[in-house]
Amino acid sequence: MRSAFARSIIALALLAAASVATAAEYATIRGGTFTSVLPADGKAADTRVAPFRLRVVPVTNGEFLTFAETHPEWRRDRVARIFAEPRYLESWAAPDALGDAVLPQQPVTNVSWFAAEAFCESEGARLPTWYEWELAAAADATRLDARSDPAWRERILAWYARPSNEPLAPVGGEPNVYGVRDLHGLVWEWVDDFNALLVSADNREQGDPDLLRFCGAGAATLQQRENYAVLMRIAMLSSLQARDTTANLGFRCAKPLERGIER
């Protein structure tokens, strides 16, 4: 398996040269006070994100194949249907083989939230929360929060505008200021609290909890209206059930800081 893996890497050398992250590299995200597009109180409150570590690249097909070998209950032919819909891992040639059309260095997609959570547990991690993901993704190559720069938004929108009939690129895009790659422009990513994003904790504050699902209502509570590019990710995540999978949806994991390296 290793040598086949290596051959593929060589074939992809140009594309993937900078991207090999087989030992699940994690980068430290400093955290801090942060203005989310979804304020915690439904109005304007800043969000406090504790320092944490985030996987540098999304989980790949190669990594998930290894996981399915060591955790056969997550093979697509053995998984419990309540944990993964029938489309789970459907792009793979077989339950235990990727086949020629699926590359080990591509991000794994067609995975359910349950499967993603199980994978992260297997490497001593968990899925990031939305606020953690959003904080890390607000950065660009030089700034911790680049969201006010139209160029940051344009990059996201350019990905939305690309049709998704092409094979996914291998992981390993340009790193942001934390050293994290591919947060934008490759796949959607599961977050731990994906199904809690559009529902207010307090109905009296927000009125009808279904409001955000209606035409135009997204603008009603969205803090910064120009952040619709981020809202589209929230809309995508909110449309899902935990057993659902889609061809553009992958994940990465998060961990607490290791003791002693807190900044």
Added chain:
Amino acid sequence: MKRLMLVCVTAAALAAVAGCGPRSAGVDAALAAAAAGTGGSAKGDFGPPQGEPIHAVLTSPPMVPPPTNRHQPAKVIVELTVVEKEMPISEGVTYTFWTFGGTVPGSFIRVRQGDTVEFHLRNDPSSKMPHNIDLHGVTGPGGGAASSFTAPGHESQFTFKALNQGIYVYHCATAPVGMHVGNGMYGLILVEPPEGLPKVDHEYYVMQGDFYTVGKYREKGLQPFDMEKAIDEKPTYVLFNGAEGSLTGDKALAAKTGETVRLFVGNGGPNLVSSFHVIGEIFDRVQQEGGTHPQENVQTTLIPAGGAAIVEFHTEVPGSYVLVDHSIFRAFNKGALAILKVDGPEDKAIYSGKEVDAVYLGDRAEPNLKPVTTATRAAASGALTIEDQVEAGKVLFTGTCSVCHQANGQGLPGVFPPLARSDFIAADPKRTIGILLHGLSGKVTVNGKEYDSVMPPMTQLNDDEIANILTFVLNSWGNPGGRITTEDVAKARAEPAPAPAPAH
């Protein structure tokens, strides 16, 4: 017997007399409704669905499904799939459209008032985005949107009763709504009145929309959506049926003289209101905004964004009739132009027959722009020949230049200088590039005659198009030949514009 039937038909038509044999509840309701207005949704429930469920026939634009021809309410199953796909928006220009049913506008849905519609919205597994649908023909919060929010590779189902008759827009209402609509996510649903619509010879489906691309009008390649332009309401394209040329040339709508044509005209927006007009026709009957009190003898009818109208007219004289948004720069500079071709014998008593098509049609009057496509491809592969350029230039010349300089290059004496056998061109062929880029005003002498008028800069033309037009001109009508390349034009464009001619 014959006489009795006639009376019965007349009675039904006048909606005045009841009791002509067995009739359905629907016809009763229709007769009552016609006597006292339709009564709206309060009078739109004709009871539970009758008979087996029916699968709705969906059609791609410009076609319209056949009449339901039903007299009882039925359960109608509609299955609509959202597909995100790259399609041409203009010649050599593509766009990633988000569609209902694979087309822009989306599939046409036709039901009857009182029908119970079981709606299945599917989102193709290849989609990136979640989508939903808000049908303006639905009575209920969100018009179905809240019940139909659907992730890629999934399906939602909801059911509604079509209580109001009329022609209604449907659209995606997932945030940001404007972007989903701006990418082509709209279509029409017709809720027939219980008695159906009067029979006509042709029914067509036309829907306007405005599009916002990062590149300028006709800039080649895959063009991404531009949110800033959308917010500023400054579209790059204003189009009928989602692409420039979708209803012209080989794809023009067709009818014969002496026929009645019914157009279901919608406007998806997202921003602009349409001043819908057919050049050379008068609408005999318009159901403005789809309402039930028709207006007659209408020249131009307003179609709001998120609204629709039913327009009908009778054809008398053959020719090409041009559908436009009469906010007219949209028609000639942004693409809002379609053609209805009417065949049949001339009727000189009604119209003398001197056609003015050339002025109105623009380049889209050509059977097709195939030579332009060929030249674009050849240029991309580095195999562009002079012949390719001349062929492409000829088509483009017809659309852009022939209105003034005439199809034979002779110009109009005293107004528009000739291009044929022109000593002005022969003296310096390359200066023609600057004229197209920057326009030309003031006195020039061509073939011994002085001209003093204004030609505007042709800013809508890209470098390829200018090179092809000029190469065509240089190789036509006794001009000296030669070639202008895209690089020549690009170079000239990079240079500063010449100082304007002095006032005289």
